[in-house]
Amino acid sequence: MNKPVRRIAIFCGLLVLALMIRGNWLQFVKADELKNDKNNMRVNIARYSQPRGNIIVDGQEITGSEEVNGINYKYRRTYKNGEMWAPVTGLSSQVYKPTMLEGVEDKILTGDDDRLFFNRTIDMITGKGKKGGDVITTLNSKAQEAAFKGLGNKKGAVAALDPRTGKVLALASTPSYDPSTVAGANNGAAWEKLSKDDKNKPMLNRALRETYPPGSTFKVVTAAAALENKLYKDVDEKTNSPKGWTLPDTQNLKLPNETTMPCDNVSMRAALQWSCNSVFGKISADLGNQKMIEQADKFGFNSDDLTIPVGVSKSVYPKDNRPQNAMAGIGQASNRATPLQMAMVAAAIANNGKLMEPYMVDKLRAPNLNVIETHQPKEMSRPLSPEHAQTLQSAMETVVEEGTGTSAKIDDVKVGGKTGTAQHGVDNSGNPYAWFISYAKKGDGSPVAVAVVIEGSNTMRDDIAGGKLAAPIAKSVMEAVLKTSK
Amino acid sequence: MSAISPMPNTNTTTVSTAGQPSRRNTELLLLAFAVILPCFAYANVGLALDGEMPSGMLGYGMGLGLLAGVGHLVVRKFAPYADPLLLPLATVLNGLGLVIIWRLDQSKRFQKVATFAPAATNQLLFSALGIALFVALIIFLKDHRVLQRYTYISMALSLVLLIAPMFFPSVNGARIWIKIPGLGTIQPGEFAKIVLAVFFAGYLMVKRDALALASRRFMGIYLPRGRDLGPILAVWAFSILILVFETDLGTSLLFFGMFVVMLYVATERTSWIVFGLLMSAAGAVGVASFETHVQQRVQAWLDPMGEFLLSKKGIWGHSEQSMQALWAFGSGGVSGTGWGQGHSDLIGFAANSDFILATIGEELGLAGLMAVLLIYGLIVERGVRTSLAARDPFGKLLAIGLSGAFAIQVFVVAGGVTGLIPLTGMTMPFIAQGGSSVIANWALIAILMKISDAARRPAPAPVTNPDAEMTQVVRP
Numbered sequence: 024m025n026k027p028v029r030r031i032a033i034f035c036g037l038l039v040l041a042l043m044i045r046g047n048w049l050q051f052v053k054a055d056e057l058k059n060d061k062n063n064m065r066v067n068i069a070r071y072s073q074p075r076g077n078i079i080v081d082g083q084e085i086t087g088s089e090e091v092n093g094i095n096y097k098y099r100r101t102y103k104n105g106e107m108w109a110p111v112t113g114l115s116s117q118v119y120k121p122t123m124l125e126g127v128e129d130k131i132l133t134g135d136d137d138r139l140f141f142n143r144t145i146d147m148i149t150g151k152g153k154k155g156g157d158v159i160t161t162l163n164s165k166a167q168e169a170a171f172k173g174l175g176n177k178k179g180a181v182a183a184l185d186p187r188t189g190k191v192l193a194l195a196s197t198p199s200y201d202p203s204t205v206a207g208a209n210n211g212a213a214w215e216k217l218s219k220d221d222k223n224k225p226m227l228n229r230a231l232r233e234t235y236p237p238g239s240t241f242k243v244v245t246a247a248a249a250l251e252n253k254l255y256k257d258v259d260e261k262t263n264s265p266k267g268w269t270l271p272d273t274q275n276l277k278l279p280n281e282t283t284m285p286c287d288n289v290s291m292r293a294a295l296q297w298s299c300n301s302v303f304g305k306i307s308a309d310l311g312n313q314k315m316i317e318q319a320d321k322f323g324f325n326s327d328d329l330t331i332p333v334g335v336s337k338s339v340y341p342k343d344n345r346p347q348n349a350m351a352g353i354g355q356a357s358n359r360a361t362p363l364q365m366a367m368v369a370a371a372i373a374n375n376g377k378l379m380e381p382y383m384v385d386k387l388r389a390p391n392l393n394v395i396e397t398h399q400p401k402e403m404s405r406p407l408s409p410e411h412a413q414t415l416q417s418a419m420e421t422v423v424e425e426g427t428g429t430s431a432k433i434d435d436v437k438v439g440g441k442t443g444t445a446q447h448g449v450d451n452s453g454n455p456y457a458w459f460i461s462y463a464k465k466g467d468g469s470p471v472a473v474a475v476v477i478e479g480s481n482t483m484r485d486d487i488a489g490g491k492l493a494a495p496i497a498k499s500v501m502e503a504v505l506k507t508s509k
Numbered sequence: 510m511s512a513i514s515p516m517p518n519t520n521t522t523t524v525s526t527a528g529q530p531s532r533r534n535t536e537l538l539l540l541a542f543a544v545i546l547p548c549f550a551y552a553n554v555g556l557a558l559d560g561e562m563p564s565g566m567l568g569y570g571m572g573l574g575l576l577a578g579v580g581h582l583v584v585r586k587f588a589p590y591a592d593p594l595l596l597p598l599a600t601v602l603n604g605l606g607l608v609i610i611w612r613l614d615q616s617k618r619f620q621k622v623a624t625f626a627p628a629a630t631n632q633l634l635f636s637a638l639g640i641a642l643f644v645a646l647i648i649f650l651k652d653h654r655v656l657q658r659y660t661y662i663s664m665a666l667s668l669v670l671l672i673a674p675m676f677f678p679s680v681n682g683a684r685i686w687i688k689i690p691g692l693g694t695i696q697p698g699e700f701a702k703i704v705l706a707v708f709f710a711g712y713l714m715v716k717r718d719a720l721a722l723a724s725r726r727f728m729g730i731y732l733p734r735g736r737d738l739g740p741i742l743a744v745w746a747f748s749i750l751i752l753v754f755e756t757d758l759g760t761s762l763l764f765f766g767m768f769v770v771m772l773y774v775a776t777e778r779t780s781w782i783v784f785g786l787l788m789s790a791a792g793a794v795g796v797a798s799f800e801t802h803v804q805q806r807v808q809a810w811l812d813p814m815g816e817f818l819l820s821k822k823g824i825w826g827h828s829e830q831s832m833q834a835l836w837a838f839g840s841g842g843v844s845g846t847g848w849g850q851g852h853s854d855l856i857g858f859a860a861n862s863d864f865i866l867a868t869i870g871e872e873l874g875l876a877g878l879m880a881v882l883l884i885y886g887l888i889v890e891r892g893v894r895t896s897l898a899a900r901d902p903f904g905k906l907l908a909i910g911l912s913g914a915f916a917i918q919v920f921v922v923a924g925g926v927t928g929l930i931p932l933t934g935m936t937m938p939f940i941a942q943g944g945s946s947v948i949a950n951w952a953l954i955a956i957l958m959k960i961s962d963a964a965r966r967p968a969p970a971p972v973t974n975p976d977a978e979m980t981q982v983v984r985p
Contacts, residue, residue, distance in 0.1 A: 025897055027774040028909050032893040034770075035916035039886040042920060043879060045929040049838040050875035057839020062817060062832075065840050065852050094617045 064095065069133075071096040071117055076132040076155030076390070078112050078124055080162045086112055086125075096208055100125075105201035107171040110180075110194045110228040111162060111383065113333070114202040119214065123228065124158055124384070127332045131156040131387050131395075138387075138395045146390075154390035161190035161385045161398075165503040166471070170195035173496030179457075179477035180229035182363040183500050186370035186462060186469045188400040189379030191331060193473070193500055194363075200225035231335045234359035235476055238445030239489070240458045241354030243415060244368055245303045246291050248310055248318035250411040258291040258418040268301035271308050271345040278304040278349065281444070282427075292418040296426035298442060300353050307352020308345060315352060316340055321406035322378065323367050324360070331363075331381045338364035354445055365460045365474035371404075372419065373439065373462035373469035376412035378403045419461075428459065431494040433502060437464040440497065442489030454479035459493030463501040471504035473497040532593035533585050539597035540581055544574045547604030550848055554612045557849030565611075572633060573604050576640045583644045588962035591647075592895060595961075598888050599939055599954045602881070603636050603947065606940035608848075609868050613861040616854035628861060628942045635944035639951030646955035653959045657903045660711025667705040670697035671747070671764075675754050684755040685934065698760040699936075699949035702767070702914050703956065709768055710906035712740070713775035717902075721776035744768045749792045756802040758793075759921050759933030763914055765789055770913035771906055774896075803931075810931035830856050830864065834926050837867040838878075845874025861942040863934055866926045881940070882923065889916040892957050898964035908960045911953050 049057065059066060074088035075098065085108045087101040100115045102108065113123020121129050130136040134143060134155040143153055163183075170181035174197040183193035205214045217225050227233060249255050255262065266287035270276045278300050280286045286299035294302035307315055319325065319340035329335040338360040343351060350356035363381060371378035380403040387396040407415070419439030422428045428440040440461030456479075462472040475493040548570040555563030563569075577600045584591055611629035619625050650656075656663075673687045674697060686694040713720075745765060752761040769785030797803045809816045809831045817832035837853040840846070851871035856864045870878045892912025899905040918935060925932035936946040 024774055024777065024902060024905050027777050028893060028896050028905065031770055031774060031909055031913055032890070035889045035893065035913065036886070038916050038920040039882055039889070041929065042882050042923045042927065045924070045927045046838070046870070046875060046878045046882065049835060049927055050841055050870060050878065051843055054839045054842045057836050058842065060836060060839075062814075062821075063836040063840065064855055065836065068852060094621060 067117055068095055070115075071098045071100075073134070073152050073154060074098050075100060075115060076134065076157045078108075078128075078132075079157055079159045080108070080111075080167070081164045083164065084157075086115075091207070093208055099208075100202070100206040102201060102203045102206070105203045106199040107167060107195070109199045109202055109226075110196040110230055111160065111167075112202060113228075114205060114226075116202075116206050116210070116214075117208040118210070119205065122226075123333050124160070127330075127334075128158045128384065128387070131158060134390065136387075136395075139389055142389050142391060156390055156395065157388040158384055159386040159388060161185075161192065161383050162194065163192040163504055163507060165507050166193040166500050167195060169193070169499040169503040170475075170496065171197070171199075173475075173499050174477070177477050177492075178223070178229075178479055179475065179493075180233065180362045181473065181475050181496060181500060182230045182361075182366040183471055183473045183504065184363075184366045184370045184379075184381055185504075186374035186379065186472045189370070189381045189403070190385070190400075191363075191381055191383035192471060192504055194228075194230045194383065196227065196229040198223040198225045228333075229476070229478075230362045231331075231333060232361070234336055234338055234361050235456050235458075235478075236356075236358055236445035237354040237360040237365055238443030238456060238458050239298045239300075239354055240365055240368075240441045240443035240460045240474070241352070241358060241360070242295060242298065242303045242443075243372060243419065243441050243460070244319055244322055245306050245315070245352045246295060246415055246418065247322075247372070247407045247411065248315055249291065249306045250415065251318060251407050252310055252314055254306060254309060255291060257414045258295070261288050261290055262294065262302050262306070263288055264294075264299075264302045264305045266301070268305050270304065270349050273346050276346070278353075292421055295418045295441060296421050298427055303353045304349040308349040310352075312343055312345070312348040315348060316342065318406065321404045322371060323364055323403065329381075331383050333383070335363055336361050354443060362474045362476050365458070365476075366472050369440075369460040369462050369474060370469075370472035371406050372412050372415050373464065373472050374412075375409040376407040377405055416464075423461065427490045428461065428494050430490055431459065431461050431498040431501075433463060433498060433505070436501075436505060438462070438498075438501065439464070440494065442494065444489050457489045457492040459489045459497045461494070461497045461501065463505055465505060465508075470508045471501050473500045475500075531589045533581075533589060536584070536593035536596055537581055539594065540577045540600060543597040543601035543604065544570070544577050546601055547573060547608050550605060550608040551611070553848040554608060554615070555849075557847060558612075558615050563611075569607070569633070572637075573600070573607070576600075576637060580640050580643060583647050584958065587647045588958055590965040590967070591958035591962035592891050592965075594887060594891050595954050595958050598884050598891070599951065602884055602939035603639075605869075605881070606865070606937075606942075606947075607632055607636065609865055609940065610861045610942050612849055612872075613854055613868065615849070618854045618857075619860075631944070632942055632947070635947050636951075638944070639948040642948055643951040643955040646952060647959065650956070650959055653904055653907065653956060653963060654901060656707045656907070656956075657711050657714070660708055660715075663704045663708035663711065667701045667708055670701040670704065671751060671760075673697055679756065685757045685760060693944070696936075696943065696945035698757070698763075699943075699945040700952075701760075702763065702918075703911065703949060703953055705764060706767060706771070706907055706910035706914060709771045709910055710903050713771055713906055714902050716740070717775035720772070720781075721778055745788050745792060749796060752792070752796050752803070753800060756800065757934060758803060758806065758931070759918075759925075759935035762789070762921055762933065763917050763935070765792075766917040767910055767914040770917075771910045774909050775902075775906055806931040806933070810925075810928065813928060830859070831928060831932060833857070834864050834867040835928055838870040838927060841871035841874045841878075843875045845870075845872050845877055848872055862936055863922065863932075863941065864926055865937050865941045866923055869940075870927075882919075885915075885919045885923075885938070888912075888954075889919075891961075895957050895961040895964060899960050900964055904960045904963060908957060911957055915950075915953065 077084040078086045085103050088098045089101045091099045096117045113125040115121045115125035132155045134153045166183055170193040181195040200217050267277045270278055280300050282297040284297035286301050324338045324340045327337050341357045347356045351358040380401045382398050386394050389395050416439050423431050423438045423440045427442040431438055431440050443458030445456040457477040460474045462469045475496045477492050610632050614627040614629050674684050677687050685698050686696055688694045748761040748765040772781045813831040816827050817829040819827040820829040833856040853868040853871045854860055869881055889912050896905050896908035922935045922937050924930040936943045938950045
């Protein structure tokens with residue numbers, strides 16, 4: 024009977040071997056896949072098993088970690104002034120996917136980043152727990168505060184940049200939410216409420232992720248296109264545009280002017296000052312769709328992959344037929360822009376035609392305070408020449424000095440701006456968006472460019488809405504930056 | 510066996526007249542290691558969870574040491590030539606199992622469940638009972654051939670053990686327990702495994718010639734006569750009945766597998782293996798076609814992630830356990846998280862019994878899992894060696910039956926938990942929480958050691974009642 028016993032021995036050996044192969048398959052070949060599976064709760068348990076690194080503004084932490092010692096999670100994310108900073112920090116929740124900086128810089132904050140490998144190894148050897156690194160932002164807390172307070176209970180967004188470097192100084196969006204309220208493991212109800220609030224969309228970062236028709240603020244782009252394409256030699260040349268200009272390819276469909284000021288055959292300066300639709304509609308039509316797209320692209324439109332490093336929604340200046348292109352030239356039709364995009368437009372003009380790539384993370388810092396990465400300002404494009412930029416600046420300064428944007432005036436500081444009131448909805452049924460873009464100049468450089476948009480301001484439908492509602496916010500943001508910049 | 514004999518002058522037959530070293534001191538040394546290892550593990554869990562040595566450390570270490578010591582002394586006295594590896598191997602598994610169960614008792618996730626009750630203390634008690642049974646068998650079972658007398662009583666007893674759970678309510682989808690009021694529950698299947706092996710060994714020893722020789726050759730294999738098919742058909746039908754009425758795939762597979770293994774060894778006819786495989790395949794497919802319990806298990810095996818998502822949505826009848834176990838294995842990686850630092854308690858219910866291997870995989874890593882599987886492999890190997898060395902066909906059959914069943918059980922449980930085969934409700938021998946399992950497996954080790962003691966004893970006692978069967982063993 025020994026022969027079959029030996030065979031059974033082989034059979035039993037094969038059974039054990041099969042188990043061992045399976046073990047190797049699971050724990051070696053498939054290990055990483057299983058370990059990092061998004062449904063594997065250990066991923067989140069590990070994230071919150073140590074205090075997370077912080078997001079820092081002006082040397083102050085705007086995030087924190089609270090030891091809760093829950094059944095699953097040891098720490099919970101906390102936010103200081105969460106509502107104000109939510110568009111910057113985003114959310115790091117024990118349950119939901121991290122967003123904004125919390126999402127993009129997650130690996131630094133958790134300490135998993137490869138660049139922290141050395142730190143981790145040292146900590147492991149010395150028996151210390153893993154620590155997360157910090158994210159040092161470019162934001163200016165005073166400017167952010169001015170923006171957030173200025174928006175108040177209105178629905179809207181503010182984006183402010185340093186035109187010289189592209190640093191994001193303010194990024195506000197209202198209505199906002201406090202990420203602390205949904206950071207824990209048992210905040211399902213609060214999360215439901217936030218995510219189901221379709222009217223207010225508190226978790227939408229309007230400054231980066233919502234596109235609006237830019238309205239008349241886009242006219243500075245059209246003006247830049249006119250100058251760059253040598254349609255007019257400067258902003259003071261007469262534009263030869265009739266009083267009632269008819270949209271091309273239409274049966275006598277006039278492009279109406281909102282202003283009561285004269286708009287026939289005025290210069291671009293005057294047309295910006297009083298926001299004449301007919302003048303810029305005609306410029307856009309005269310240049311044609313292709314040249315308008317080219318100019319818009321140089322300012323950053325139609326770019327899919329802009330990250331600061333948080334992803335920014337694409338602003339669109341589309342291919343379109345002639346009448347639609349003319350409408351797009353005054354920021355209507357299918358023309359859509361994010362507040363950040365319009366701040367980039369203002370910044371490029373303020374920086375003498377050089378557009379700097381916007382960014383909001385200045386440095387990444389290891390737990391031992393060593394800087395592991397410093398962001399260097401980078402030029403993104405040159406939408407217009409320095410001369411053209413300067414002549415356009417003077418026209419924008421006229422808007423603030425004695426045009427529609429007077430409420431943004433700051434004593435002893437050169438401020439250039441452009442108002443806008445964008446209509447939307449079928450037959451303009453929706454409440455218009457009030458826009459204001461501006462920059463302030465001190466000495467030869469401009470330390471701040473701002474774009475403000477306020478949704479659904481039903482109070483005023485004419486072009487002054489932008490000047491009345493949005494400009495004061497832009498002004499207080501600029502003032503805050505001027506006060507704090509050296 | 511010459512292969513394990515260190516003496517050059519030993520002949521190659523299984524009957525050795527020159528005596529083999531008893532190896533009792535080897536056993537003692539290994540036992541010391543088998544006690545120290547779980548003690549270190551226990552300390553490790555305490556240090557990882559609370560930063561201090563666990564308070565029960567001394568008691569646990571002494572308890573395990575005492576049990577192993579008593580076991581060893583009894584073996585030294587009453588079975589001096591028994592295999593030296595089996596006792597240490599079982600001890601180390603039992604000790605590690607206790608540590609894992611204690612470690613899972615510390616889980617905050619479990620402690621918040623209303624019905625939570627720590628299991629480690631009871632398990633230590635059951636281990637003590639198991640070793641008591643082991644000791645009793647070593648002392649009082651003078652010779653394993655005594656069991657042969659109880660062939661048909663064994664059959665009756667195993668029938669009772671297997672049928673009894675049908676009259677008790679099902680627990681978590683399987684009807685494999687009998688409840689004794691005031692005492693707790695017993696899983697009779699674990700004991701039936703041994704009793705049935707005794708019956709099969711006794712029965713096959715008598716019938717093997719008829720089963721082996723009276724057959725016709727057809728297409729290269731020997732077809733058994735119709736009437737000889739009776740027993741295998743009966744066992745087959747019986748295991749199908751267990752599957753249907755007790756919804757216990759594992760036990761059913763185990764018994765049928767054990768029978769086929771023993772039938773094959775008894776008759777040396779490969780055709781029985783072919784028949785066995787065909788019949789179990791037919792039975793499994795047939796039952797799966799109408800039994801939803803089996804279908805669910807197969808579904809969970811094919812798509813554990815789908816099951817997890819359905820279970821998360823709160824759809825009744827789906828379990829996230831399979832996926833949770835796979836995550837536990839994957840998260841452990843090669844070196845594991847270390848004692849007390851994994852999250853295998855996410856598996857929830859049965860994490861310390863059926864799924865206990867996942868905790869080994871997560872906290873001890875691939876390295877620990879391999880080691881544990883190797884220990885199981887070694888136990889089986891020692892059992893098979895015992896069978897090879899046994900001088901009587903009854904001992905041979907019993908030893909191969911018990912070790913075969915042990916191997917199949919390990920494969921079915923570990924394969925189920927690792928997702929190699931559909932999950933069945935069975936316990937990892939010695940490690941998993943469960944009184945019946947640990948007691949029955951200590952009995953199994955005792956019997957194997959008794960057989961090996963008889964096989965390795967230097968001067969075989971003359972068989973008092975020699976019959977024709979016995980001479981067949983002496984075969985090169």
